[in-house]
Amino acid sequence: MTDIILKAENISKQYRLGLVGTGTISHDLNRWWHKIRGKEDPYLKVGERNDRSTKGASEYVWALQNIDFEVAKGEVLGIIGKNGAGKSTLLKILSKVTSPTTGEIKTRGRIASLLEVGTGFHGEMTGRENVYLNGAILGMTKREITSKIEEIIEFSGCQRYIDTPVKRYSSGMTVRLAFAVAAFLEPEILVIDEVLAVGDAEFQKKAIGKMQDISRGDGRTVLFVSHNMASVKSLCSRAIVLENGVVGFSGTTEASIDYYLKGEKNNFLQTKFGNRKGTGLVKINKVDVFGENKNVKPQSGKPLTIRFQLDNPNKVKAQDIDFDIRIDDNLDQRISWLSTRLVKKDTKNNLKYVEFIIDNLQLNNGIYTVTTHITVKNIISDWIQKAFTFEINQGDYYNNGYFVPVLQGKTLLDFKVKLH
Structure with missing residues (x-):
């Protein structure tokens, strides 16, 4: 039986458009009144799909709706889709940054998230202090963090600035250190958003190599969001495509990328x-x-x-x-x-x-x-x-009569074969 480490069941997230705190007290009271009477939230029946390109009639929108998937231990799952499809919202729910409106996330083990530049970092603290802070948030002891800190610093390439407050780091340096912390402090599930795009090409290659090591070698699970299809292809074993807040496709990485790109470019x-x-x-x-x-x-x-x-x-x-x-x-x-x-x-x-x-x-x-x-x-x-x-x-x-699979190469060459 497959060892499932993360399971999303009927995940939906509803937002109210407009200014937060304006005219919502009546809605909150209405929700409370339905709840104490044991009735369903009345606003779950309203709202429109998450299509950012159209102007809707409802003040409620479903950023995500009825999302179901499972991730096995050691699997690398790619999550792809257009801007506004709901990818970051899903990762925030998986990371428990925000809670779903409906549904449930079941996980086994610690989750480390890298959702945006400087996530979980305190600007006034040094890089070294932030490593200990993030480790403590992940539930690690000071001794465990100390045993890993030199590897973290070396991988990040921030040795010279490790005792400097993070507020003086560039965005690239911050991402380098944040990724090193997330990868080396051994979470069972690593959640990575598009943030790696901030790093330079050398670090992106290094980070992808590290993610391959921790999934294949250490058997840890990675959820990876990116618009770079080459990175998704090289790293992920499977992918899902989000479209306007719902799962449009789920399958192999190649099939998912093909589905996504044909949706983006559906004309000849x-x-x-x-x-x-x-x-x-x-x-x-x-x-x-x-x-x-x-x-x-x-x-x-x-x-x-x-x-x-x-x-x-x-x-x-x-x-x-x-x-x-x-x-x-x-x-x-x-x-x-x-x-x-x-x-x-x-x-x-x-x-x-x-x-x-x-x-x-x-x-x-x-x-x-x-x-x-x-x-x-x-x-x-x-x-x-x-x-x-x-x-x-x-x-x-x-x-x-033989067609060369596109997986075997993008170019077709004229050649000769001599058999002796």
């Missing part, structure tokens, strides 16, 4: 030109992505065309313009870079269109994101981060 081609920088002298008006012709979606092993229509009112010549595109996969990992710098510009005409054409597409099936970058005489004219996404269908790249 989705453009988003809002996040752009530059002079605007030459800029993108429209993009088309297609396969063998304009009516065919891109497919592995087939042609791919990415066609840009430009706005060039000043009739800048093609020879003065450099156009680069960067292609990332669904984990935000860079796959390829294409540029007009790499080819001979055989036209002196006013530039209106740019087409990047690939005769034999070597990308495996999946969703890809493109960042565009246009310069005019080396000055940025139009730089759009994550300008659009497009989807590539699975294709018979090797013409033998």
Whole structure:
């Protein structure tokens, strides 16, 4: 039988919108009156789902509704979803920072939480004093903390400042020490929110390695929230996707990430030109992505065309313009870079269109994101981060009826095999 260490049963959390303490005494009295009569809270029947993008009619909102899941000992569970989906609220309930409106959390063992920068730290106390304070909160003795403190300090990389008040730490230093405390003081359940994103790349890699060690080696449980899908994929054995306060999907990490990303980018081609920088002298008006012709979606092993229509009112010549595109996969990992710098510009005409054409597409099936970058005489004219996404269908790249699983690689290479 699986050793369940944490169980969430019918967890819901309701909030009242607006200013706290304004006009709520009548609601509190109403709740109290129903309670002493043994009746259900009358406000559980009202409220709307947690969709931050729409204006609701009710003053009550369900940040979470009917959440059920179990986590086994030694498991690393990823919790993913859009901003406002309810991830942080769920972690606060699991960490007992706040209580659920309905439902129950059952746990076995101590929980250490890292929900935001400086959680549980006192700014006037030194880093060393805060280590002892946090250890005491976790129920550890002074002797137990002392036996671990040198490891904690070394891992955090804050040796020089460990006897300096935490209020003088940068946010990155605070996160480093807070994570080291949470990881090394041996809680049975470690709860980590997006806070690790504050740390630099070296520390993020170090922290993920430590979380893998404590889950696989020490058999402790980790609940991990992140928008970095590469981190979720490398660390988590399973994941749940929250959508507007409810569980939209639960399954393997790969399946959960795929579900989440397809929900975010459910069209074959989705453009988003809002996040752009530059002079605007030459800029993108429209993009088309297609396969063998304009009516065919891109497919592995087939042609791919990415066609840009430009706005060039000043009739800048093609020879003065450099156009680069960067292609990332669904984990935000860079796959390829294409540029007009790499080819001979055989036209002196006013530039209106740019087409990047690939005769034999070597990308495996999946969703890809493109960042565009246009310069005019080396000055940025139009730089759009994550300008659009497009989807590539699975294709018979090797013409033998065998499809390469995307788990085995994002790129497909032409190769030969000699058997002797």
